[in-house]
Amino acid sequence: MRRYITNRAVDALLTVWLVLTLVFFAMRVLPGDPAVAALGDQASSDQLEAFRALMGLNDPLPLQYVHFLWDMLRLDFGTSFRTGDRIGALLAGALPYTLQLAFAAMLVGAAIGIPAGVVAATNRGRSADYIARLLSLLGLCIPEFYLGALLLIVFALRLDLFPIMGGGAGFLDRLNHLVLPAVTLGIVMAAFTARLTRSSLLEVLRRDYIRTARARGAPERVVVWRHALRNALIPVVTGFGIYILTMLSGSISIELVFARPGLGTVLVSGILARDYPVVQAGLVVFALCVVVVNLTMDVLYALIDPRIRVEAL
Amino acid sequence: MNNPLLQVEGLTTAFRAGGALIRPVQDVSFSVAQGGALGIVGESGSGKSVTALSILRLLPDTARIETGRILFDGTDLATAGMTSVRGRDIGMVFQEPMTSLNPVLRVGDQVAESLTLHNICPPAEARARAIDMLRRVGLSDPERRAQDYPHQMSGGMRQRVMIAGALVCRPRLLIADEPTTALDVTIQAQILDILRRMRAELGTAIVLITHDLGVIAEFVESVVVMYAGRVVERADVASLFRNPGHPYTTGLLRAVPRLHDVQRRLYQIPGNVPPPTRFPPGCRFAPRCAEARPICTEHVPPEIALSPSQSAACWKHTGFARP
Numbered sequence A: 001m002r003r004y005i006t007n008r009a010v011d012a013l014l015t016v017w018l019v020l021t022l023v024f025f026a027m028r029v030l031p032g033d034p035a036v037a038a039l040g041d042q043a044s045s046d047q048l049e050a051f052r053a054l055m056g057l058n059d060p061l062p063l064q065y066v067h068f069l070w071d072m073l074r075l076d077f078g079t080s081f082r083t084g085d086r087i088g089a090l091l092a093g094a095l096p097y098t099l100q101l102a103f104a105a106m107l108v109g110a111a112i113g114i115p116a117g118v119v120a121a122t123n124r125g126r127s128a129d130y131i132a133r134l135l136s137l138l139g140l141c142i143p144e145f146y147l148g149a150l151l152l153i154v155f156a157l158r159l160d161l162f163p164i165m166g167g168g169a170g171f172l173d174r175l176n177h178l179v180l181p182a183v184t185l186g187i188v189m190a191a192f193t194a195r196l197t198r199s200s201l202l203e204v205l206r207r208d209y210i211r212t213a214r215a216r217g218a219p220e221r222v223v224v225w226r227h228a229l230r231n232a233l234i235p236v237v238t239g240f241g242i243y244i245l246t247m248l249s250g251s252i253s254i255e256l257v258f259a260r261p262g263l264g265t266v267l268v269s270g271i272l273a274r275d276y277p278v279v280q281a282g283l284v285v286f287a288l289c290v291v292v293v294n295l296t297m298d299v300l301y302a303l304i305d306p307r308i309r310v311e312a313l
Numbered sequence B: 001m002n003n004p005l006l007q008v009e010g011l012t013t014a015f016r017a018g019g020a021l022i023r024p025v026q027d028v029s030f031s032v033a034q035g036g037a038l039g040i041v042g043e044s045g046s047g048k049s050v051t052a053l054s055i056l057r058l059l060p061d062t063a064r065i066e067t068g069r070i071l072f073d074g075t076d077l078a079t080a081g082m083t084s085v086r087g088r089d090i091g092m093v094f095q096e097p098m099t100s101l102n103p104v105l106r107v108g109d110q111v112a113e114s115l116t117l118h119n120i121c122p123p124a125e126a127r128a129r130a131i132d133m134l135r136r137v138g139l140s141d142p143e144r145r146a147q148d149y150p151h152q153m154s155g156g157m158r159q160r161v162m163i164a165g166a167l168v169c170r171p172r173l174l175i176a177d178e179p180t181t182a183l184d185v186t187i188q189a190q191i192l193d194i195l196r197r198m199r200a201e202l203g204t205a206i207v208l209i210t211h212d213l214g215v216i217a218e219f220v221e222s223v224v225v226m227y228a229g230r231v232v233e234r235a236d237v238a239s240l241f242r243n244p245g246h247p248y249t250t251g252l253l254r255a256v257p258r259l260h261d262v263q264r265r266l267y268q269i270p271g272n273v274p275p276p277t278r279f280p281p282g283c284r285f286a287p288r289c290a291e292a293r294p295i296c297t298e299h300v301p302p303e304i305a306l307s308p309s310q311s312a313a314c315w316k317h318t319g320f321a322r323p
């Protein structure tokens, strides 16, 4: 188990390095002079030159690369072109909003999706199955921003149950601000999880060890929840991993809809303002989230499936 | 009380398969005495597993018991709550040790499961009893092995675990469906030995299913021979070996490898068991039978009693004439 996780962690670090390198070069081969981008067309050539020197843009590329890596290693993301604020602080302020949203959405998705998938699978071909499948299809078809806007209009504007926008201050207020965006992403996640759980469970219920459990006298409830579900969740966890990644990008649009001051909002406003250190740092943090999610999934696998702990060295 | 422990009467099991209805088991009857040992023999595809699964009603959704009664100690299992019978009164060991244990649960917990499911004892005692069973089936260091997962064990070990799990509640009947077929020859003997010993220790009646008559000889008192979904012969072991009543049984006996003449080429009954979609009319063995006459392909042979303890479904016992 320890060796398995060490290996995954080494993989993750390699990935981080690759991503950093990719971001570094992508930002530098992009057309357009970053100095011009930052200061605008009106800037004098002296101003531009001073800016380049300040940002180290005149250094040879390998030296810039080393500086860049060193800065990232110290989590020093530099300062914003536009506001001069420390980007590290900016992101540190934004990240919790995004992570809380992703985590809450996952909880909502799992809490609705897994039981729905179980109900569908155990009632295969009956009305409960059809209803669950229809609803989950619906959930998959609705674009997130549309669903978000819909919930916003109904529950915030019309019914006035939840705040319309922002991130909130203080625990309860933050929670209150979290509900609608989390439900929005959670519904889509639930739809996805329900379908995956259903098909995976149906497949597991045909296995020999399920017959063994029945032969020992296990009632259907025990067969499904104790014997089948844990095996069925192995592919569902993969799905979770993939889905959280799409959700991280999905959170950009949802943060915009609900005006949450999260990572997505920072990134988008950075792009709009051509504030390229902010964009660069935002990309790196997004990529880090992806890597952390993957690593978490690998650990989850090992917890669910004892075979992985030994085999997948 | 001279009830047989298990009585199967006229069992027919049908499957929906590709739009058609097939009957891999048709009109099968046999009984097992209290504490007795019955062998069910037949080549692969004869319907032995379907018969076993029918008894415990573990058939897949596509299957249905069409006709027949299955009585356990006088109670019709159709009306009994199967979950209370399975594992407690009747234990079962399957043909596939590699896939029959749950990969994500510890072996000890799986062995103990019947005890807790049937509320026979509290979890702590169930654990202790499971470890005791693991020791009895020959696992060394059972306390530690109980913590293992199935993938950490060999096929032979897993089958021992299956046996321990099937016997942990001390059921009155054990159904063992080809418990050694998937295993190495050396392991086969060990598993049979364990079954024999457990039977002696616990007094469990057993239905031993096999395609190998060699296994049967030293293990059971009576034998049912199945071919293509039907019982073709039933006999006590001595009569069956000395004087087989059905040409199919004769063929099976000739195919048993003998220790003393390894030189002789192993006999094989020509042809194969037909699938249920292509069961021939009349005697289903006729296409492979050297003694077949015209009547055999037209009419199903009745079961003829050859002695109080032996009968066979073959026209030759009526002189190929309809009675």
Ligand SMILES: Nc1ncnc2c1ncn2[C@@H]1O[C@H](COP(=O)(O)OP(=O)(O)O)[C@@H](O)[C@H]1O
Pocket (backbone or CB within 6 Å): B015, B016, B017, B024, B042, B043, B044, B045, B046, B047, B048, B049, B050, B051, B060, B062, B275, B276
């Ligand atoms: N799940 C199933 N679906 C359709 N047909 C089946 C199924 N299981 C068994 N059968 C049919 O029943 C026949 C007998 O199978 P089985 O009882 O497993 O034979 P045995 O155990 O004697 O080798 C097989 O030839 C197969 O055609």
Ligand code: SF4
Pocket (backbone or CB within 6 Å): B246, B247, B248, B283, B284, B285, B286, B287, B289, B290, B291, B292, B293, B296, B301, B313, B314, B315, B316
């Ligand atoms: S009934 Fe005819 S075909 Fe069938 S076993 Fe007897 S002799 Fe052979």
Ligand SMILES: [Mg+2]
Pocket (backbone or CB within 6 Å): B048, B049, B050, B095, B177, B178
């Ligand atoms: Mg079989």
